[in-house]
Amino acid sequence: MIALLTGQIAHKSPDHIILDVNGVGYRVQIPFSTYYELPEEGTVSLHIHTSVREDAIQLYGFRTRLEKSFFQLLIAVSGIGPRLARDILSNIQPAQLAQALRQGDVRMLSTIPGIGKKTAERLILELKEKVGKLDLSSVAVPEPRNMRDDEILDDVVSALLNLGYKEPQVRKALVGLNPPPDASLEELLKQALKLLMK
Numbered sequence: 001m002i003a004l005l006t007g008q009i010a011h012k013s014p015d016h017i018i019l020d021v022n023g024v025g026y027r028v029q030i031p032f033s034t035y036y037e038l039p040e041e042g043t044v045s046l047h048i049h050t051s052v053r054e055d056a057i058q059l060y061g062f063r064t065r066l067e068k069s070f071f072q073l074l075i076a077v078s079g080i081g082p083r084l085a086r087d088i089l090s091n092i093q094p095a096q097l098a099q100a101l102r103q104g105d106v107r108m109l110s111t112i113p114g115i116g117k118k119t120a121e122r123l124i125l126e127l128k129e130k131v132g133k134l135d136l137s138s139v140a141v142p143e144p145r146n147m148r149d150d151e152i153l154d155d156v157v158s159a160l161l162n163l164g165y166k167e168p169q170v171r172k173a174l175v176g177l178n179p180p181p182d183a184s185l186e187e188l189l190k191q192a193l194k195l196l197m198k
Contacts, residue, residue, distance in 0.1 A: 006045040014035050029086055031090040033093065038063070049061075092175075160193075
């Protein structure tokens with residue numbers, strides 16, 4: 001199985017890239033978090049998970065081993081396929097995901113598109129202990145969010161949807177937000193719009 005690919009970026013989009021490895025183009029599915037870390041062109045290395053089904057072989061690529069480890073934990077949960085696992089990692093950073101699982105935060109997990117309350121509860125049940133075995137020393141666990149932060153983010157989402165952006169685009173923009181403490185709604189909205197216009 002392919003575990004690592006190093007090659008030239010031949011094409012890059014938010015959900016996949018085509019990696020030219022010695023003249024062979026590999027189509028690799030990626031989460032948004034990896035997309036944002038990749039240059040527009042040049043040589044890159046991706047940690048690969050090879051998904052084999054009866055009708056297809058698909059490659060999923062990640063910038064870090066930690067993201068790949070989380071992906072493999074997620075697809076081991078009943079009802080979580082590779083595509084949904086990738087979408088989960090597109091909407092939440094590994095450190096935040098680890099924190100939500102450890103704390104049994106059903107509400108946080110349920111805000112991820114495609115994850116309902118029952119699926120969130122299943123994720124916590126099956127992964128709470130396993131997450132503790134991952135090496136999270138290289139990533140900072142975010143400070144707990146307060147209700148004001150959540151309300152402002154909800155307002156940002158609402159404003160962007162009213163401007164005509166689709167929910168997947170809005171969620172992608174939220175992943176890329178890096179607001180200063182006590183950022184205003186206007187500041188967050190400006191930052192999100194810049195990300196959406198890239």
